[in-house]
Amino acid sequence: MDAYRELRERLVRALGPERAAEPEVEAALRTAAAHLERVAEASLEPAEGFDARP
Amino acid sequence: MPAPSAALHRLTAAEVSALIAARALSPVELVRSLLARVEATEPGLRAWETIDAERALAGARAAERTVGAPSAPLAGVPLGVKDVIDVAGLPTGCGFEPFRARPAATDAGVVARLRRAGATVLGKTTTTQFAFRDPPSTRNPWREDCSPGGSSTGSAVAVAAGHVPLALGTQTSGSVLRPAAFNGVTGFKPTFGRVGRRGVFPSAWSLDHVGVLARSVEDCRLFLAAAEGPDPGDPASTAPPTIPPGPDAALPPRLGLLVAALDGASAEVREHVLEAARRLEAEGARVEEVGSAPSLELMQAVQQVTMQCEMVDVHRRLRALHPDAYRPALRAYLEVGAELPGWAYVRAQRLRRRLALEMDRALDGHDALLLPTCVGVAPPSAAGTGDPSLQAPFSLLGLPALSLPGQPGRERLPLAIQLVGRRWDDLGLLAVAAWCEERLPRPGSPPGLD
Numbered sequence: 001m002d003a004y005r006e007l008r009e010r011l012v013r014a015l016g017p018e019r020a021a022e023p024e025v026e027a028a029l030r031t032a033a034a035h036l037e038r039v040a041e042a043s044l045e046p047a048e049g050f051d052a053r054p
Numbered sequence: 055m056p057a058p059s060a061a062l063h064r065l066t067a068a069e070v071s072a073l074i075a076a077r078a079l080s081p082v083e084l085v086r087s088l089l090a091r092v093e094a095t096e097p098g099l100r101a102w103e104t105i106d107a108e109r110a111l112a113g114a115r116a117a118e119r120t121v122g123a124p125s126a127p128l129a130g131v132p133l134g135v136k137d138v139i140d141v142a143g144l145p146t147g148c149g150f151e152p153f154r155a156r157p158a159a160t161d162a163g164v165v166a167r168l169r170r171a172g173a174t175v176l177g178k179t180t181t182t183q184f185a186f187r188d189p190p191s192t193r194n195p196w197r198e199d200c201s202p203g204g205s206s207t208g209s210a211v212a213v214a215a216g217h218v219p220l221a222l223g224t225q226t227s228g229s230v231l232r233p234a235a236f237n238g239v240t241g242f243k244p245t246f247g248r249v250g251r252r253g254v255f256p257s258a259w260s261l262d263h264v265g266v267l268a269r270s271v272e273d274c275r276l277f278l279a280a281a282e283g284p285d286p287g288d289p290a291s292t293a294p295p296t297i298p299p300g301p302d303a304a305l306p307p308r309l310g311l312l313v314a315a316l317d318g319a320s321a322e323v324r325e326h327v328l329e330a331a332r333r334l335e336a337e338g339a340r341v342e343e344v345g346s347a348p349s350l351e352l353m354q355a356v357q358q359v360t361m362q363c364e365m366v367d368v369h370r371r372l373r374a375l376h377p378d379a380y381r382p383a384l385r386a387y388l389e390v391g392a393e394l395p396g397w398a399y400v401r402a403q404r405l406r407r408r409l410a411l412e413m414d415r416a417l418d419g420h421d422a423l424l425l426p427t428c429v430g431v432a433p434p435s436a437a438g439t440g441d442p443s444l445q446a447p448f449s450l451l452g453l454p455a456l457s458l459p460g461q462p463g464r465e466r467l468p469l470a471i472q473l474v475g476r477r478w479d480d481l482g483l484l485a486v487a488a489w490c491e492e493r494l495p496r497p498g499s500p501p502g503l504d
Contacts, residue, residue, distance in 0.1 A: 007393055010393040011393050014389070019389075024382045024383055024385075025386045028383070028386040028389070028390040029390050031358075032358075032359075032391065035359050036355075036359065036394065038355035039359050039398055039401055040401065042352050042355075042405055044404050044405065045408075
């Protein structure tokens with residue numbers, strides 16, 4: 001998954017390309033995309049057999 | 055116990071309380087002395103949003119009349135309150151211009167409880183806007199070119215500068231412990247739900263904690279005793295459940311050194327924590343490396359996704375009403391957060407449960423975890439309020455955490471260690487921290503503020 005690209009597309013639609021390209025938005029976008037990617041890729045199964053399913 | 059002639063601005067809350075109970079110190083004299091100190095040093099520090107001198111003096115006079123009352127363990131203790139927490143009659147500005155002229159009708163639950171315990175509110179301390187990361191103009195008393203941290207910025211600076219012995223803060227990522235570390239004071243965040251948040255402007259409901267900035271671990275214990283308990287105005291607050299007894303305060307603790315937290319820390323911070331571990335071990339503590347703890351990076355990512363989604367909801371209407379009143383980093387953070395997909399929040403909560411179980415396991419067999427509070431000392435002011443990566447995991451998991459200040463390092467800035475306890479074992483954590491505090495060098499006062 002390319003979280004950055006997906007999130008940026010949503011932002012451009014919501015804010016317009018100019019605002020989406022402003023440095024503080026771009027910085028927030030990069031940080032959020034990195035967190036999103038990590039959350040998407042992490043396993044829900046805990047190590048060594050803990051049952052963490054909701 | 056220090057004589058009342060000792061510097062009043064350096065007394066701990068416990069010392070103030072004991073002196074007042076013994077009628078060796080007048081609460082009015084204390085408040086007058088602290089107000090004079092604020093007047094002399096505040097222009098260079100900017101720790102306060104509002105000073106409420108008249109009502110503080112009235113409160114001190116009332117405290118003088120109730121000296122010795124058994125229900126007043128904080129009788130006459132002056133208190134700073136972070137400006138996201140309601141104090142009746144004063145605006146809760148949140149660093150947000152549209153709120154600056156809007157006085158709160160009633161005290162927040164925690165303020166009301168501390169007042170019942172005898173505390174006297176001196177005023178409202180500065181905060182980053184809505185407790186996010188855009189800094190206020192507050193200065194670090196150790197080095198004015200460096201960040202005082204955030205978001206409980208004014209509370210940490212006011213305690214460090216000798217304006218008040220005790221100040222309330224809030225923590226969603228690292229906003230109590232990090233400013234505590236950067237300013238050389240003690241910071242404590244109890245277990246999630248232990249202290250109610252009615253009257254506290256929310257950042258993120260499932261992460262927000264009320265905590266305290268103080269001059270000693272004992273003062274954190276006094277705060278907790280006065281502040282804890284269920285609050286009908288905060289559905290997340292609850293009475294602590296019965297848990298197995300915590301560590302015996304008289305015995306050396308069993309500490310788990312969270313080695314993964316040292317990897318990303320500066321060499322100076324790493325050496326500080328390892329030196330503290332060596333000293334504590336030499337005094338009898340058992341220090342064991344904890345190798346298999348949940349990933350710090352994943353915990354931070356889960357915490358951030360959770361916080362960003364919840365903050366978007368908190369600010370949904372306000373943003374529409376006052377889009378231009380938001381500081382740049384917060385505005386951008388909310389704009390980006392509004393576009394995060396719903397599955398990300400759901401998945402973050404499922405991961406949160408997994409991480410909580412893994413962290414409980416990492417704490418098994420230890421009275422507390424030992425790690426740095428921050429990855430480095432206070433950064434230059436222009437670089438922001440500092441990195442929350444070592445505090446945010448314990449906000450995410452709701453575990454009690456405390457920052458214990460150490461002596462300044464090579465850059466003349468305080469260093470600190472962090473201790474993290476088991477869920478609801480706040481008293482156990484405070485016992486461990488008191489044991490450590492007795493055996494480690496203290497930071498002293500910021501230069502020129504003795």
